[in-house]
Amino acid sequence: MPLRAQSDEALFEEWRKRTDADRGALIDELFGRHYERVARWCLRFTGDREQAADLAQDVFLKAYRHLDSFRGASRFSTWLYTIVRNECMTRIERSISPIDKDEVIAAAASLDPPPDELVARNERGARLREFLIATLEPLERRVFVLHYGDEMPLDAITRLLRLDNASGAKAYIVSARRKLARATQRLRNRGGTL
């Protein structure tokens, strides 16, 4: 069967059976069919084609180096996506400006909390997650988690989620913050706490 007619997973199986000398064409076909998909995601993440090309190159470089680790338990494209996502998150982490010393000390102090504190934190986390679900619309939640949870820039979220409203993800963040503030106030007025 010609390479182009084979599924990703069949190509990978073939790649596993071959010796290094015969693998080039398989890799070209397997990766080549995902070039546009990865390129598009990287472009939407970075907003710049030069940066996106470098990011996409790093993705495929990593995929190539770790192809042995693909076990076929998931679809190949999902496996590739985990690499794309991790590379993007790594770039976000690298670009975040260093936090101040007070924060470092606070963070260090919070390491390995005693068990009772850990339980309390987990409980609070569960309450906060429920609060988010109950207070925000689905799209507001997604934008909120990506921006505040992953520190993803708003313009990247706008492009990745294809938000076509005038101010993109920012509108959802503004709306989410307003709703959360109101909901928190209502909770306080009732004597509750998060």
Added chain:
Amino acid sequence: MSSDRPRKNGLDFATARTPECVPIERLGDAITQEERAHIETCARCQAELSLWHAFEQSTPAADDGAAVQWIAAELARRRGPAAATGRRTTGWIRIPGLSAALATLVVAAALGYVLWDREPPVPHGVTSPVYRTGRIRTSAPLGDVASAPRALHWSPVEGTASYDVRLLEVDRTPLWSGSTSTPGIDLPSDVSALFVPGKTVVWEVTARDASRAIIGESGAQQFRVAPSSRDR
């Protein structure tokens, strides 16, 4: 990056992954009832799912089509000869630990290249093989459609003797293939029956000249029959 980020006030707990969260590498699989129930109540999983959808089902948009093509061509260009020969090296062109003198040469060459042209090189006066084949502009179906398509249509490519058409699952498992000499092809009814609401289908067209050489490609196009409110 996000200077307005309210830190250390519980957001980390509210947005972090939990042990119950669906692993990212499982997002493409059939998820269990239990996982589905969790996703309903987990903003983190919902966000991950929407990102994954953005990757998996990203349809070309008019505003990024040319740049995406450029990046894809860059990726192909950057593939070095090592991979083609199958050596267990990366295949992609990377700058190794060069001496300072060599690095200077590389920088100078790169600067010259940047000043010359940032686009991938397209050989002139060469008919085959070409660096990029022509782009086939597809017309329908694309994106969400109201009902199962019975035919595929695209714009004609000059010099084409035949068009090869393929329908694929999103993981590129072949569904159907056909050939035609016109810029459109009817789909058999048993193929149209596969287009259930919500299922994304990929299709691509390859234009060939009389010698069967590829002279145009559409790249992967996608459509799905939009789920009705009942299906959602």
